[in-house]
Amino acid sequence: EDQVTQSPEALRLQEGESSSLNCSYTVSGLRGLFWYRQDPGKGPEFLFTLYSAGEEKEKERLKATLTKKESFLHITAPKPEDSATYLCAVFPGQAGTALIFGKGTTLSVSS
Amino acid sequence: DTGVSQNPRHKITKRGQNVTFRCDPISEHNRLYWYRQTLGQGPEFLTYFQNEAQLEKSRLLSDRFSAERPKGSFSTLEIQRTEQGDSAMYLCASSPSEEETQYFGPGTRLLVL
Numbered sequence: 001e002d003q004v005t006q007s008p009e010a011l012r013l014q015e016g017e018s019s020s021l022n023c024s025y026t027v028s029g030l031r032g033l034f035w036y037r038q039d040p041g042k043g044p045e046f047l048f049t050l051y052s053a054g055e056e057k058e059k060e061r062l063k064a065t066l067t068k069k070e071s072f073l074h075i076t077a078p079k080p081e082d083s084a085t086y087l088c089a090v091f092p093g094q095a096g097t098a099l100i101f102g103k104g105t106t107l108s109v110s111s
Numbered sequence: 112d113t114g115v116s117q118n119p120r121h122k123i124t125k126r127g128q129n130v131t132f133r134c135d136p137i138s139e140h141n142r143l144y145w146y147r148q149t150l151g152q153g154p155e156f157l158t159y160f161q162n163e164a165q166l167e168k169s170r171l172l173s174d175r176f177s178a179e180r181p182k183g184s185f186s187t188l189e190i191q192r193t194e195q196g197d198s199a200m201y202l203c204a205s206s207p208s209e210e211e212t213q214y215f216g217p218g219t220r221l222l223v224l
Contacts, residue, residue, distance in 0.1 A: 004153075031210050032210055034212065034213075041218075041220070042217055042218070043115075043117075043202055043215035043216050043217045043218045044154065044202070045215070046212055046213075046214055046215075049212050087153055087154075089153070091210060098144055098146075098159055098169075099144075099154075099156065099213060100156075101153030101154050101155070103151065103152055103153050104153055
């Protein structure tokens with residue numbers, strides 16, 4: 001069964017304290033892996049798409065990487081405004097299916 | 112703003128009532144998806160459309176749920192005879208094609224009393 005697992009469930013950081021969020025997946029083939037940010041009461045906001053192992057994408061303090069079994073979202077020198085839930089989703093290899101999401105990692109950054 | 116829009120943003124209803132939500136996708140996106148999200152969980156797929164055709168429905172979508180996308184533009188999701196277990200955030204997303212990024216709307220939060 002296709003599955004996405006994110007860890008940790010919650011992460012508390014001090015401002016400027018870098019860390020990484022993990023997304024491990026078990027799918028029958030992978031046509032894409034997506035990272036989204038979600039603020040409370042709002043819809044997910046797109047961050048990155050990764051398509052193949054070894055690929056990396058960066059945006060401001062965030063960097064996403066992909067291997068054959070997992071993806072990492074690295075947060076460098078986070079600020080309080082980076083506090084949110086970060087969702088990972090995969091597009092399995094079987095055609096005609098939709099995104100499979102993990103439960104997310106809730107990040108809190110304090111000043 | 113040319114993003115995905117959803118209405119209403121909030122809906123409170125009594126058990127047994129019918130509710131309908133609307134989603135307006137990004138212009139010219141031919142794929143439209145509906146997801147449901149409960150507290151502490153990631154979004155779960157419900158159904159999707161390519162243009163006006165409904166191509167797949169999740170087993171989560173009971174026969175009380177129906178979705179339409181007339182003329183391949185906006186979409187509606189109707190829940191008949193609502194139950195307390197239907198309380199959730201209902202999210203709509205659109206994409207230009209199957210493998211491209213899905214962009215989400217703000218969601219409709221449903222509370223069934």
